[in-house]
Amino acid sequence: MSRLHDVLVEHAKFPFPHPDEFRPVNTTDISYFEVGLLRQDWRAKYAVQDDALIRKLCDSLQTILGDTLLAADAENHLLANFSPRLQSDVYGENEEWFENPSEVQSRTLLELGVYRAARACLSIFGDHRFKTAKEHSIEGGTSRVDYVVLVDNDRKVLCEAKLPSVMRKVGKLLPQRGFELRWIHNQSLAALYLGLRQMEWLFLTCHNYWIVCRLVRDDNHPFLAYLPMISIKDSSEPFRAFLGSILSIIEGEPVEPSQFDPSMQLDTIMEDTDDGPLPEDDIDDGSGVYQSSNDDLAQAAHENINPGLMITSSSPDSPESFQLWVHLDALSNNTLALPMSDRNDLNGKQRLWLTRFVGSGSTGRVWQCHFDDSDDLFAVKIVELLCPSDADSRQRLQNEFNMYLALEAAYKSGQLCDRIAPHCYGAYEGDGVNIIILGLCDGVLNAWDELSAPEQAQVYKLVQDLHSIGILHGDLEPQNVMRAIGGGFHLIDFSQSTRHNCKENVVQNAETIYVLNCRICETHYGIRYL
Structure with missing residues (x-):
């Protein structure tokens, strides 16, 4: 042997x-x-x-x-x-x-x-x-x-x-x-x-x-x-x-230790050349004053009344020197205001803490969050540009924000009386990071058959109202319908939404009620099988 x-x-x-x-x-x-x-x-x-x-x-x-x-x-x-x-x-x-x-x-x-x-x-x-x-x-x-x-x-x-x-x-x-x-x-x-x-x-x-x-x-x-x-x-x-x-x-057999001496001489890694600024240029590890590397973003923030935002997934209980903050500026078309906070950093930027991971969607990841010195909870959708294919996700997030802007304009003009989607508090970007901040909802719908007949009517009404201002959701699935805090429902994830003016107006046929009053739109984007 x-x-x-x-x-x-x-x-x-x-x-x-x-x-x-x-x-x-x-x-x-x-x-x-x-x-x-x-x-x-x-x-x-x-x-x-x-x-x-x-x-x-x-x-x-x-x-x-x-x-x-x-x-x-x-x-x-x-x-x-x-x-x-x-x-x-x-x-x-x-x-x-x-x-x-x-x-x-x-x-x-x-x-x-x-x-x-x-x-x-x-x-x-x-x-x-x-x-x-x-x-x-x-x-x-x-x-x-x-x-x-x-x-x-x-x-x-x-x-x-x-x-x-x-x-x-x-x-x-x-x-x-x-x-x-x-x-x-x-x-x-x-x-x-x-x-x-x-x-x-x-x-x-x-x-x-x-x-x-x-x-x-x-x-x-x-x-x-x-x-x-x-x-x-x-x-x-x-x-x-x-x-x-x-x-x-x-x-449980220990392997001979590896040694490290803080005083030892280290090498310097030379990074490959890049066409743009490095991601760490918008990262603050607590070692100094932040300076954005992107002049266009800085100019947009200067022209916008919103001074920007700091965001972290670090624990509030961790030492301040250990916390990793990402600095963001408002998008140039961001006209929406953040919730008021009593505490900002030296540059006037509000600080946002990620507290719980909610889930991943077709565009980005969603976290529960709160601002400094506030118990109010919000949702933030984050897209990080970690590889070339993520550029599509950033474009979809920009499209989604444009839809939120259209909704806010419709609320203000009186075109819409009832809220279709969670309140949007703005969109921000830095090198490699884009986010949208939204009001928090109570839970996601898992399947259409969870809805009672009155609840189905509520969802139909949301889609009708959205369609009335010329927006097609584009991805109307149960996971994109949220239960609103206090009752009712909200539509979410407008990353695939499009603007559309209907040319056909059909209310119903022998079998199906077309809740959008448009056969073409109902066929391609609606909830006729809900």
């Missing part, structure tokens, strides 16, 4: 594909509202290189496995997991194994190789159940980690599958000593993933190459330790480090 550890040292080596892809790398920025959710003892301030990190994990694995023996049949089963095949034809061949062209392929290699082998090892060692949860994001967050590794249904480590080109880029960016985490662009994603989920280990990999990250908690100087990129080629160390991190948590 062989020792399990000896078998892993000798055989835990996987085939080494030869990637041939040179795709442009589109990165995703971090969400500053996610950073605000981090607890103080989980928000890393620095990232430092630990050249011995993989050795420390392998040493822990050796200590834990000790003299664990393998029966012959168990050894044969385990060895088969180190030579996975991607079978696609009768000959068991698949050229993708050698090309490794995409992140999807990286995931496939992980699932058929490393994860299956880890599952077998954990079953042999202690009858543990290994599985992974994909695309995990925390409540209120946008960042999704590819894999949360669970053993016996408890979270142990995180794993991110990357394109080979992404791994090459990250490997080149990592400095030899370390750097201060400024929470800009994607350099802090590893620290954000771990801190939000309050976990210690993260592995970045395209299968061929691995980077190990460790979040070390310290009340004064939490930091991220990282190991430079290592290869699986002819080496069992990456797999043993991965397995060692899992077993160290299961067995």
Whole structure:
């Protein structure tokens, strides 16, 4: 019989594909509202290189496995997991194994190789159940980690599958000593993933190459330790480090500490050139006076009577120096006033605290919030520009605000007597962030059949009134109908709404009452099947 550890040292080596892809790398920025959710003892301030990190994990694995023996049949089963095949034809061949062209392929290699082998090892060692949860994001967050590794249904480590080109880029960016985490662009994603989920280990990999990250908690100087990129080629160390991190948590076997000295000399990371201002230019970490980087926004705010807004997801109970504030200016067409507050910052900006995540919609995420020194609650819809595709969300939010402006004009002119939607308190923007502030509602409708006949009539009336001023909602679903505080209903989410003057006027036919008095509009936008 062989020792399990000896078998892993000798055989835990996987085939080494030869990637041939040179795709442009589109990165995703971090969400500053996610950073605000981090607890103080989980928000890393620095990232430092630990050249011995993989050795420390392998040493822990050796200590834990000790003299664990393998029966012959168990050894044969385990060895088969180190030579996975991607079978696609009768000959068991698949050229993708050698090309490794995409992140999807990286995931496939992980699932058929490393994860299956880890599952077998954990079953042999202690009858543990290994599985992974994909695309995990925390409540209120946008960042999704590819894999949360669970053993016996408890979270142990995180794993991110990357394109080979992404791994090459990250490997080149990592400095030899370390750097201060400024929470800009994607350099802090590893620290954000771990801190939000309050976990210690993260592995970045395209299968061929691995980077190990460790979040070390310290009340004064939490930091991220990282190991430079290592290869699986002819080496069992990456797999043993991965397995060692899992077993160290299961067995309570501490891994040799990573060290950080606040006085140590750090490197400076040079960010890629950008066509616009950096997101952190509109971020205030409590270190100084805010100065907007966008002259157009500053000019718009100057011309507008509204001095702007500060917003944070940090806890009011956290130290002021720890709070992360995003500075916003009113949109140039914002004529709506914020609720009055007794407290502003030095620039006259009101401060808005995010208190509870409500949910995600077709455009952005919605939070419950309140202003300084006020118990009144509001809702804020937030769109963050974290990747190029988010530009569409920003345009939809702008469209939604235009509809709220049209509604407010109709209320003032007397075209509308009853409120169709929650009160809107304005729209604001900064570099990478757009928001709309709304009155809070009492709850969302889950299905049309929740409505009684009188309630159906109320919703019909809202849609008729909206249509009477030439607006089609465009996405009239139950989740876009809210129960108003005090009774009645409000329509929400006007991101797909359009202006329209009806040319056809049909009240009803033999089967259907057209509540919009327009067959074309009812067919495309109405609630005829409600």
